[in-house]
Every structure is written in structure tokens, then in C-alpha cells.
Amino acid sequence: MQDYFVDLHIHLGRTASGKPVKITASNQLTLEAVLEEARFKKGLDVVGVIDCQVPEVLISLRNSIATGELEELVDGGVRMGDITLILGAEIEIYDENCQGLIHALCYIKTVEKMVEFSNWLSKRMKNVTLSTQRVYANAVDIQHEVHRLDGLFIPAHVFTPFKSLYGKGVKKSLSEVFDPELIDAIELGLSADTSMAGRLSELAGYAFLSNSDAHSVGKIAREYQKVRMMEPSFEELRLALKEVDGRKVVANYGLSPQLGKYYTTVCEKCFTPLLQGKDICTNCDYTKFVKGVSDRIEELADNEDPLRHRPPYIHQVPLDFIPGIGPKTLSKLRGVFGTEMGILHEANYDELVEVLGEKVASLIVAARSGKLAFKAGGGGRFGKVSDE
Template sequence: MNSCYADFHIHIGRTKSNKPVKITGSKSLTLSSILKEAQTRKGLDMIGVIDCHVPEVIAEIEESIVSGFAHELRDGGIRFSSLTLILGTEIEIYDENCHGPIHVLVYLPDLAKMKHFSEWLKHRMKNITLSSQRIYEKAVVIQEKTRELGGIFIPAHVFTPFKSVYGKGVHQSMSEVFDLNQIDGIELGLSSNTKMADQIHELHKFPYLTNSDAHSLQKIAREYQLVTVKEASFLEWKKALNDEEGRRIKANFGLSPKLGKYYVTICSRCHTPVHQIPCETCGGQEVVKGVSNRIQELSSPVTSTERPPYIHHIPLDFLPGLGPKTFERLLMIFGTEMNILHHVSESDLAEVVGKTLAHLIVLSRSGELDIKQGGGGTFGKVIY
């Protein structure tokens, strides 16, 4: 068995011909730049690109295969050198049952099935060339189509206040929207962790994913997981989700929820934390409800649930004093961000960036730093 670092939620900002895909994504976030960043700088083994339904993205992958730059794996996925690309798509659902919008992730094993799915989507959404588009179809129908194609279906960032199944406060159970038997995992999002999510009883049966939802190259692998698999392929990942034949999620690495930009409830008018309405500071009536508060509303008596360890790591770009030039120097000497975050000794780090910053990096590996809580769309900050 092998241990693989994986981030399964990465957006494409632009196609090869510079056409927009994820409107809010960086223009530098092309498929080729994602592959390079994930492999040579981040040190990942598997990535899920969730805009692979776009016809021009499909064509670019096909060109890579024809040119010999990539090849399809027998067990699913596209291998680019030592990196495996898992073909995914993010879809926005909003029907009479779900009262969305709610984002979901669908992953498929090969290009033929993704092309088929893209054609199926084209007749159910207005613009197949863009990311995270609304589909005019029931959620359960999408689940059934995913199952028909041998795919993986995962509700995305399930607690965030916008575009998630729990976040808006409309739904008390995922069963109001989805067939729970056709869900393969739950993506937690940046403002929650395993302990928080396990306060909700209906989630106990599902594996948890920690992904970056990257809209820029820098944000790739701000959250990720370590999976135990025979090789980095679609089928092996699917077995890991199901905890089959020794394959498993070995650990989740995520931001401390307090660093997430929706952790606490914030007044929409004055942007200060609130504990009741109207706002104690300005009298405002509108709030952006924090994930921590929403989970409290949904929680039930907690029972013991066996989970992989959830490790509160802090990405290097969150650390005070670690700017782009220092980051580049670290990469030049130690290779990849995964190596810096997990393996390089404090003494070796100190020789490059000094004792203070080296100690910060070591503390960041286990989240042992004070944090100013985030909320209302603003990330928290490390206090040092």
C-alpha cells in the first residue's frame, strides 16, 4: 500500500484558449498550471479538478493523451507523470425540494463517461462552458445518473452559509434533498472539522473529505487528505472512501475552523460578531450565520464515531512573516510544500528562514497557534 496526498476540489479559472471557466477563479488557474503546481510545488499525488465537464477542458486532456503527455489508468483517472487527475464537476442544484442553491461534486472514472455526462448536463443547464452552473434537474436524478456511470457523489462544503445543504438553515436533514444511500462522502468545508460535523447524527455513516476549493494556484492543498491506496487511481480512491480491502482515508488535514471565513456569526451591517438579533453593536437585523452556530442548531447527543485523525494544520501562506519570496526560497531548498509541512526538521528550516519562523512552521503542523476567528466572508488570522 502507498500513502498519497490528495486534494479533490480544484477549480479551473481559464481554458487553454483563455476562455473563462470559474468566473471568480484566477486567470492563471489553467489545467496545465494546476498540474504543475500540484505536482512539483505542492507535492500532491492525486487531484480532483471539478470543471472537467467543460468541452474545451475535455479536449485539452484528450490532446495530452494523444501527445503521450498523459494516459488513462485501467482503474480510472488520468496519469500525468507521477500525478493522477480525477475527473470531476461541481453542479448547482435548485429545485422545488432543495430550496437551494446547493453545490454538489460528481467524479467519474474516465473520459468517455465524463464526455457522456457533459452531454447529459448540456441539456439541463444554460452554459456548459462554465463552472458550478445551475442544473434544472432533481438532486436524486443526478445521484442516479452518477451511480449509473460508476461515479462518486459528494455534497460540497456542507455547512457554509451559501450554496450548501445545511448552511442556509432551510434543511434540518440531507434526506430532504438527497437519497442518503447514494452519497459517497461529505466535504466539510473550511470552517468545520470532524469533531464539529460528528455532532450531527446522520453524518456518522459517511467519510469526510477535506479539500481546498482552490480558486487560485496558491490555495491548492490548503486542505487535503492522506489516503492509503495500492495506487493513485479512481477505483482505489473509491475503495478508500468505503474503507475496503485495506484502503482508507488515513488522515484529514484542514484549517483550524477558526481560520475559516464563516466560523462565527457576523452582523451584515457592521461586520462584528453577534450573539443575538438585533446586533448588540449597531442594531442590525441581518447576519451571516457562522458554521459553529449552525452546527449547534443541528446537533444531537454525540456518540462515539471512529474517524481518521483530523489534523489542524495551518498553510504556510497564513503564517505572519512568511511572504512569497520566503516561500519560494523554502521550495527551492526543500522541494515541495508537503515536504516542508510534514518532514523537514526545525533545525533545517531554521538554517533557511531563522529560528522564529522555523518554530512557527513546526507549530503550524499541529495547529498550536493562537487564532483570531473568521466570519462573514473574512478569514481568521494567526496571532503571534
């Protein structure tokens, strides 16, 4: 048994030929760039690319397997060197039960089964070549199709105000939309952590995932998990989510929720935080607000103490959030310590001081111990680290 670093929510901006996939993602975010960044710079062992339903991506994977550049594993997943690619598709769901849009992550074991899923989606989706498109089918029917293909179904960033399971406040329970038995895990999103999500008793039966939702190369592994498995494959990941025979999520690594874009409730117009007991912005008198994840969870919570023991959720500040670390400094750090996992987890204070100086090195060490101060994010704006 071995522990592996895993990030299961990474987008593609373009195909190899330059065609758009995720419109809001970086043009540099190709499948090749994802694997290179994850393998050599981030230090990940497993990546989930959630735009693999795109036909050109599937053709590229087929060709690379045929030439031996990539290897398809017997237990699922595609191997390049020492990194495993898990094939995924992020979809958008709307049906009569949803009262809004919900994003979900569908992971498929093999390239050929993903081809089958892509064909199924193309009959229920206006443009299968683009990321996160609306599927015109009942949510439970989609779950059944994913499981018919021996896949995994995971609701995405479940607390964010827009396009999520618990969304804007209409949905009170996952059973209003999904078959609970056909959910394999829950993705928390950047503005929530285990202690917050654990207050919903209906989530007690699911593993929690913390993924980056990367729209650019640099954002890969801003959130991830350490997963204990026999090997980095699709089937081992499935067993780890069910905690079978010692396999499990060992730890989640993610932003302090205050750094997320939707942690606190803010004015829709000027982003001023809503004061308790007020229904109007104290700065501009506007009356519309974007509800924060922290307030939404307060509405939904039905217990104070989690109903099951959870692995530790380690609040980690991505290096590019830390004042004093820009692209040149980050490149210098990688030159000394190798990958970002090495910088975040292994480099000691004295080693960091030699490269960064005492002030910035102290911020990294403080981030590890949860001692940094933040200005909370909200309304689509990330929080910030205070360097005072």
C-alpha cells in the same frame, strides 16, 4: 498499499485558449498549471479538477491522451508523470425539496464517460462551459445519472452558509434532498472539521473529505487528505471511501475551523461577532447576521460523541497564513525543502530556523502541534493567525 496526498476540489480559471471557466478563479489557473503546481510545488499525488465537464477541457484531455502526453488508467483517472487527475464537475442544484442552492461534486471515471455526463448536463444547464452552473433537474435524478456512469457523488462544503446542504437553516437532514444511499462521501468545507461534523448522527456512514476548493494556484492543498490505496486511481479512491480491505482515508489535513471564512456568526454589515443572547449588533445596531458554521452545527447536532471512529483531523495552517511568509520566502523554502508537503511535514525546527529565523520557524512548529492562537473568521472573511 501506499499512502497518497489527495486534494479533490480544484477549480479552473481559464481553458488553454483563455476562455473563462470559473469566473471568480485566477486566470492563471489552467489545467496545465494545476498539474504542475500540484506535482512539483505542493507535493500532491492525486488532484480532483472539478470543471472537467467543460467541452474544451475534454477536447484537450482527449488530444493529450492521443499524443501520449497523458495516460488514461485502466481503473480510471488520468496520469501525468507521477500525479493522477480525477475528473470532476461541481454543479449547483435547486429543486422543490432544496429551499435553496446546494453545490455537489460529481466525479467521473473516464474521459469518455465525462463527455457523456457533459452532454447530459448541457441539456439541463444554460452554459456547460462555465463552472458550478445550475442544473435544472431533480437532485435524486442527478445522483442516479452520476451512478449510472459509475461515478461518485459528494455534497460540497456542506456547512457553509451559502450554497450548501445544511446551508442557511432550512434543511435539517440530507434525506430531504438526496438519496442517502447514493452519497459516496461528505466534503466538510474550510470552517468545519471532523469533531464538529461528527456530532450529526446521519453523517456517520460517510467518509469525510477535506479539500482546498482552490480558486488560485497558491490555494491548492490548503486542505487535503492522506489516502491509503493500492495505487492512485479512480477505483482505488472509490474503495478507500468505502474502507474496503485496508484502503481508507488515513488523515485529514485542514485549516483550524476558526481560520475558515464562516466559522463564527457575524454582523452582515460590519462583521462584528454576534454576542450570545443578543439579536442586534453591539457595534452598529444592524439586525442581520451571517450564521457561522459553529452555530449551525449546534442547531443540527444530535449527539456529543461521534458514532464511529474517524481518522485524525490535523489542524494545519497553510504557509501563506503564517505571518512573515510571503511569496519570496515561500519560494526560498521550496528551494531548500522541495514541496510544501516537505516543509509542512518533514522539515525540522533547526532546518527551518536556518531559512526563516526563530520567530517564523516557531510559528510553523506551533501550527503543527495546534498551539497557535487565532482570530476567528466569519461572514466571508478568513480568520487570522496571531503572531504574538
